[in-house]
Amino acid sequence: MCQPPARYDTVTRSDRMYFLLIPGAAVVPRGEITLQVVAEGYQPMRPVALVAELRARPVRDFPLARATPAFRLLLPLVFK
Numbered sequence: 001m002c003q004p005p006a007r008y009d010t011v012t013r014s015d016r017m018y019f020l021l022i023p024g025a026a027v028v029p030r031g032e033i034t035l036q037v038v039a040e041g042y043q044p045m046r047p048v049a050l051v052a053e054l055r056a057r058p059v060r061d062f063p064l065a066r067a068t069p070a071f072r073l074l075l076p077l078v079f080k
Contacts, residue, residue, distance in 0.1 A: 032049060034048050041067055042067055
């Protein structure tokens with residue numbers, strides 16, 4: 001848990017990797033944080049991670065699922 005809740009953003013590099021640094025002073029040592037992972041064309045996810053686990057294993061892989069396309073039915077308009 002960040003005190004107070006804060007937002008830290010990052011952008012994916014061309015090799016599909018990214019890095020996010022969260023200042024240690026912003027995190028409760030024995031707490032947990034909720035990450036929000038968003039990518040265009042994929043379903044967003046909000047994994048929760050214990051701070052101790054992140055410190056022990058800071059590199060994570062978030063397997064995103066492709067978003068289901070919203071189908072729109074387009075009908076021809078007929079004017080009389």
